[in-house]
Structures are given as structure tokens and as C-alpha cells.
Amino acid sequence: MESTTTAEDLASRATSVPDEDGDEVVTACSFLESQANLEREAAEVLPGKFDECTYDKGYIRQPLYACLTCTHPPSKYCQDAASSDTADQLATDPAGMCYSCSIECHAGHEVIELFTKRQFRCDCGTKRLLLPAEQGACCQLKSARTMLAKLENVSNVYNHNFWGMYCSCDxxxxxxxxxxxxxxxxxxxxxxxxxxxxxxxxxxxxxxYVCRACVSKHPVLRYIDSKHLLYGRVVDGQVSCIEAATSSNVPSASGECSAANDEGGGEPTLKRARSSVCRLRRDTAAIDAQQPFDLFLAEGWKNHVCTCIDCMREIEANRLVFLVEEDDVVEPEEDETRGESLYESAMKKLRTMDHTRAVDAASAYQSLSSNLKNYLRPFASSGKVVKLQDIQTFFEQQKSGR
Structure with missing residues (x-):
């Protein structure tokens, strides 16, 4: 994801026409049209505000990003075989950052989207994700925390996603x-x-969906009342419907479930009282004998996760409390100005400024506009093309006060 767009980039995206010398020329109308298109694209790709880091919100479920400019993968994750020989020498720990930091702190870097992850705290500015020295080596949104660079989010969990790798095929x-x-x-x-x-x-x-690796790692997932699962899929790809519990090794309901829970569907019952008796028959030997399979869970499945003392002990020890509680995503706050043009945003900002500062800003803008019109008038009357050097000359004159 590139966050920096230059004037040359805009010009290259605008429609060009040849001038009398055969050089490609971008018209003002075409340039402004390309600018408007870029603003619309930015509003779609970056719809939320990006002025606040989520660090203070702690370990939350949120959209995450990784910067491959500030972190470097080991050789096993290198895409460029030619550089893999030195990759291990340059390798760093993986790190993740929130939506705002991906824009404010890592603009122009090679940033990849990790999508939503839970129980994760933003690493930007911490020991794992320091910015290059020329940027102050600190998160731009929490720069006041001078000790942050010595800290590490010890509860964060990292995997191959942080190097852009996904799936069992890596x-x-x-x-x-x-x-x-x-x-x-x-x-x-x-x-x-x-x-x-x-x-x-x-x-x-x-x-x-729950992958077969998680099903193998967490037996509690196989304790879910089988009547409310959709499919179990074994490694060889054969589909086995497990709604009929007697035809599989998945434990069936023991009859101790409440009538309300047997109905299925609806919203999950949150923070249910723990019971000393497991709701489901726990045939450990049969469970361990099963081949790993993928789970496709029907609507309302959270109502059928056992919350007995033993199951909850396993759930809490493996940080799986989201199986029985709400699991909301903390999204960036919607930016109501994203649909506005730069001009509209500037005018709105001007109206919120102190009156004296607003008058000074309006006066400076009017002066710049008047000087630019006077500078460009000879070009318009003669039909001469305005080139990059001409614009640079104009702004040099403004700096020098001429």
C-alpha cells in the first residue's frame, strides 16, 4: 500500500495530449479530473480517521498491517531468492500496527494488510517496530511516550501472516x-x-470456519454439540456430515443441555454460568483417534460450546474466551469528511479556526491566487505551455518575496 502521491504521479494518471513540438502535455481540466478520481479512490480505500493510535485500547480485535520496510523476514519467507543468503543476517522480529499508524507513520513504505486479528496491541514505536532514524525512531501518533521504544507487547501472537504468507501452503x-x-x-x-x-x-x-490445525490443537472445539455443526472434513478431502453424531466419533450431546440451547440459532448466550458437569460426552480416546478435520459451524453455534469447569479451564488457558463471549472488532472511527474534496475540507476547516487566524489565512490564499493568475496570464495570451520549471520558478519567487 503506497500512501504518498506526487505531482508527477497525478500527471501520469491524467489524460495527456501532444503539443506542437510532439511533447506530451497534460491539460488543467484533465489534471483536476485525475485529482478528483484519486480523492474518490482514497475515500473508498481509507474511509476511517487515522489521527489516533489504538495502543491505549490494549489488546483488542482490530484490522492490522505489517511494514516490510521496517521489518525483514528470515530467509524461509523471502520472495527474492537472490537476497535470501543475507536475509537471516538482516532478519527482525515480526510486528503489527493499527490502521492509523500504517498511514501516519509508514507512508511510502511497503505495507501489507493483515486483515482482522484479535487480542493484539499496536507495535508501532515499541521495541519491535521502530521507525528509521530519520523519522525520529518513534511512532508519530504517540511520540510523547519516550520509554515506548524499550517496551514490547508480550501478549501479542505472531505467525507467517506478518511476512505476507497465508494458508497451510505458506x-x-x-x-x-x-x-x-x-x-x-x-x-x-x-x-x-x-x-x-x-x-x-x-x-x-x-x-x-475453523481450520483443521486449530481443531487438532484445541480439543474443546470438538466438544461443541455435534447437532449444531455443519460439516467435518477429513484430510483426504472427503466430506462427512456430522449432524448424525452416531455416524462419527464426534461426541454427541449427553442430554444435559437445556431445551433452550437445543433449539439452536439466535444470539449466543454470553458469560453463561459454569457447571460442574460437562454438557457433552467427553470420550477423550475417541476424540484423539480422529483424523484432523475442518469445521464449518452453523449459525448460533456459540450457544453449544460447553462451559463446564473443565472446558472453561481449557478455554481460558488457551485464550479462547471469544468462543463463549462477544468478539467485536474495533474499527477506525468513520471519517465523515472522506467524501469531500480537498477544497471542501479546507473551507470547513477555515470556518472552525479562530477569526483572526481565519482572516490571515484567507488573505494569504487570496494573495497567492492573485499572484499565480498574474504569472500565468502571459502564458494564456501567448498559448505557451506551462512547464514544471515555470511552476518551480513561480514558487521560488514567492519564497524570495518578489
Whole structure:
């Protein structure tokens, strides 16, 4: 993601026409049209405000980004084979940052989108993600915290996503090269290719997906009442419907579930009281004997996660409390001005300024506008093309007070 656009970039995107000498010339109308198009694109790509870092909000679920300019992957994650020999010498720890820091602190860097991750605190400006020395080596949005560079967010969890790699195939994500679809695991937040999973059910038939790695790692996921799962998919790609619990090794309901929970659907019951008796039959030997499989969970599945003392102990120890509680995403605050042009935004800002400062600003703008018109008038009357050097000369004259 590039956040810096120069005048040359704008000119290159505007429609050009040849002048009498055969040189490509960009008209003022074309330039302004390209500027308006860029403003519309920016409003779509960056719809939220980016003036506040999320660091003070602690470990939250939020959209994350990684900077491959400020961090360097080890050789196993290098895309350029020629540089892989020295990669391990330059390698750094992975790091993630919030939406605002990706724009304010890392403009012009090679920034990749990690999408949504939970229980993560912004690393920008900390020990893991210091900016280059020429930028002050500190987060631009929390520069007052002089001790931040010595700290590290010890509860953050990192994986290959922070180097741009996804799925069990460990492939670097290039949006324009992707074929098929990718779906996100609700537990680990990694993304998987449909071709690597196998045949997928219809999107309308399930609410959340859990990858086979998470199912293997966390047995509590296999304790979910099987009547409210959609599919179990074994490694060889064969689909096995597990709604009929007797036809699989997945534990079925023990009959101790309440009638309300057996109905399924609806909103999950949050922070349910713990019971000393497990709601589901826990046949550990049968569970461990199963081949790893992917889970596609039907709507309302959170109502059917067991919250007995033993299950909750496992849930809390593995930081899986989001399985039984709300799991909201902290999104950037919507910027109501993103749909405005630069001119409209400037005028609105002018109206909020102190009256004296507003008058001074308006006077300076009027003076600059008048001087520019006078400077360009001879070009207009003679039909001469205004070149970059002419504009540079004008602004040099303004600086010198001529």
C-alpha cells in the first residue's frame, strides 16, 4: 500500500495530449479530473480517521498491517531468492500496527494488510517496530511516550501472516494473482485457499470456519454439540456430515443441555454460568483417534460450546474466551469528511479556526491566487505551455518575496 502521491504521479494518471513540438502535455481540466478520481479512490480505500493510535485500547480485535520496510523476514519467507543468503543476517522480529499508524507513520513504505486479528496491541514505536532514524525512531501518533521504544507487547501472537504468507501452503498473498476464494479461520485468523481445504459448502449454509490445525490443537472445539455443526472434513478431502453424531466419533450431546440451547440459532448466550458437569460426552480416546478435520459451524453455534469447569479451564488457558463471549472488532472511527474534496475540507476547516487566524489565512490564499493568475496570464495570451520549471520558478519567487 503506497500512501504518498506526487505531482508527477497525478500527471501520469491524467489524460495527456501532444503539443506542437510532439511533447506530451497534460491539460488543467484533465489534471483536476485525475485529482478528483484519486480523492474518490482514497475515500473508498481509507474511509476511517487515522489521527489516533489504538495502543491505549490494549489488546483488542482490530484490522492490522505489517511494514516490510521496517521489518525483514528470515530467509524461509523471502520472495527474492537472490537476497535470501543475507536475509537471516538482516532478519527482525515480526510486528503489527493499527490502521492509523500504517498511514501516519509508514507512508511510502511497503505495507501489507493483515486483515482482522484479535487480542493484539499496536507495535508501532515499541521495541519491535521502530521507525528509521530519520523519522525520529518513534511512532508519530504517540511520540510523547519516550520509554515506548524499550517496551514490547508480550501478549501479542505472531505467525507467517506478518511476512505476507497465508494458508497451510505458506504462499505469499498477491491479490491480483489469487484464483478462487480464501476464507478466514475464526480461531487463528489465518486465511486458507478453498483449493487447499477442499470442496466448500455454500456460504449460506455456515456462519464460521475453523481450520483443521486449530481443531487438532484445541480439543474443546470438538466438544461443541455435534447437532449444531455443519460439516467435518477429513484430510483426504472427503466430506462427512456430522449432524448424525452416531455416524462419527464426534461426541454427541449427553442430554444435559437445556431445551433452550437445543433449539439452536439466535444470539449466543454470553458469560453463561459454569457447571460442574460437562454438557457433552467427553470420550477423550475417541476424540484423539480422529483424523484432523475442518469445521464449518452453523449459525448460533456459540450457544453449544460447553462451559463446564473443565472446558472453561481449557478455554481460558488457551485464550479462547471469544468462543463463549462477544468478539467485536474495533474499527477506525468513520471519517465523515472522506467524501469531500480537498477544497471542501479546507473551507470547513477555515470556518472552525479562530477569526483572526481565519482572516490571515484567507488573505494569504487570496494573495497567492492573485499572484499565480498574474504569472500565468502571459502564458494564456501567448498559448505557451506551462512547464514544471515555470511552476518551480513561480514558487521560488514567492519564497524570495518578489
Amino acid at each position: 504462499k505469499f498473498y498477491v491479490p491480483e494473482d489469487e484464483a478462487g476464494v480464501m476464507i478466514q479461520c475464526y480461531v487463528c485468523n489465518d486465511w486458507y485457499h478453498d483449493s487447499c481445504i477442499g470442496e466448500l459448502p455454500s456460504e449460506d449454509d455456515y456462519e464460521d
